[in-house]
Amino acid sequence: MSPDTSLIRQRFMRLVGIAALMTFLLITIGAITRVTKSGMGCGTYWPDCNGRIIPTFETTEEVIEMVHRFFALLVGFYAVFAVVRAWQHYRHQPRVLVPTVAGLVLYFVQSGLGAITVKMSNQWLSVLLHLGNSMFLLSCFLIAWAAARWGDEIDRTKESLTVRLPAIELYLTLILTFLVAMVGAAVAGNIATKACVGWPLCNGELWPSQQGPLQVLNMTHRLVVGGLGLLLLMILLQIWGSNNRLLRQPILAAFVIYLLQAAVGAFVVLIDNRDVLTAVRALHVTFAAATWSALVVASSISWLQQSSAQATVNQPVTALSETTSS
Numbered sequence: 001m002s003p004d005t006s007l008i009r010q011r012f013m014r015l016v017g018i019a020a021l022m023t024f025l026l027i028t029i030g031a032i033t034r035v036t037k038s039g040m041g042c043g044t045y046w047p048d049c050n051g052r053i054i055p056t057f058e059t060t061e062e063v064i065e066m067v068h069r070f071f072a073l074l075v076g077f078y079a080v081f082a083v084v085r086a087w088q089h090y091r092h093q094p095r096v097l098v099p100t101v102a103g104l105v106l107y108f109v110q111s112g113l114g115a116i117t118v119k120m121s122n123q124w125l126s127v128l129l130h131l132g133n134s135m136f137l138l139s140c141f142l143i144a145w146a147a148a149r150w151g152d153e154i155d156r157t158k159e160s161l162t163v164r165l166p167a168i169e170l171y172l173t174l175i176l177t178f179l180v181a182m183v184g185a186a187v188a189g190n191i192a193t194k195a196c197v198g199w200p201l202c203n204g205e206l207w208p209s210q211q212g213p214l215q216v217l218n219m220t221h222r223l224v225v226g227g228l229g230l231l232l233l234m235i236l237l238q239i240w241g242s243n244n245r246l247l248r249q250p251i252l253a254a255f256v257i258y259l260l261q262a263a264v265g266a267f268v269v270l271i272d273n274r275d276v277l278t279a280v281r282a283l284h285v286t287f288a289a290a291t292w293s294a295l296v297v298a299s300s301i302s303w304l305q306q307s308s309a310q311a312t313v314n315q316p317v318t319a320l321s322e323t324t325s326s
Helices: 002-035 060-090 094-119 124-157 167-189 212-238 247-272 274-325
Strands: none
Touching: 002 060, 002 094, 002 124, 002 274, 060 094, 094 124, 094 274, 124 167, 124 274, 167 212, 167 274, 212 247, 247 274
């Protein structure tokens, strides 16, 4: 790799890395906005705040809501710059260009969902869609970053790995991670956080079908979390003794963050202090986004390794075909 190519790669990685970080912070601030009930700090006005272009910042709720909107604007700037750079330097590399362009598209979707959420006075379903899209937006920047960081290196080394995880395992893990966040948002939106007394059982039952819909919703969230933990542990044990160092690191990070997320979830159920509960609920969403981030990176690495391995397998066939035809 020439010095110029290396510098271009480093700059692009920094750009999409910052875009991913800003999106992650946006999700965290969005969680704080939600749990502090600051989503209506600007009323039903968007993009202005309570009818003013320049807010008065008279209330804490207004300040938190405007900080949320400011970070959303920053994400937009980085999304645009990332697409410009990707087109300049990676237009012939779809694995970098496509997720970067998808990130910009999803950013506009995110802005539209944000406006709808405000206009609908923060109805839980619109909040859920807003959160789900933000996680997809985050994944676009992470995929672009991983492809720029390791794509050429994996193609160049073509190392023989003892373990390449089947794509279905990582994709299923990603789906469960996404469901954890979505069902958790539904629990919070329907004020079902305290529907189940005790942990891990719900009022002493594994499946509280007779207790009511809120209890069922809360327990569904716990069971999805449990399923995710078992699958993560299985993948970690499978990859731990292999020489697949690139994949082992993000899987381990995802499992450790998952354990912290589960612990925070238990605290949400067991503590009663209102101020502490608000902080812990916001932290719970942050850990969910962090688990998602680690697994997106792991899935990206696995995809790059599988693609490189497949290209290596197909290469002799192509060469033989060309020799025969000549």
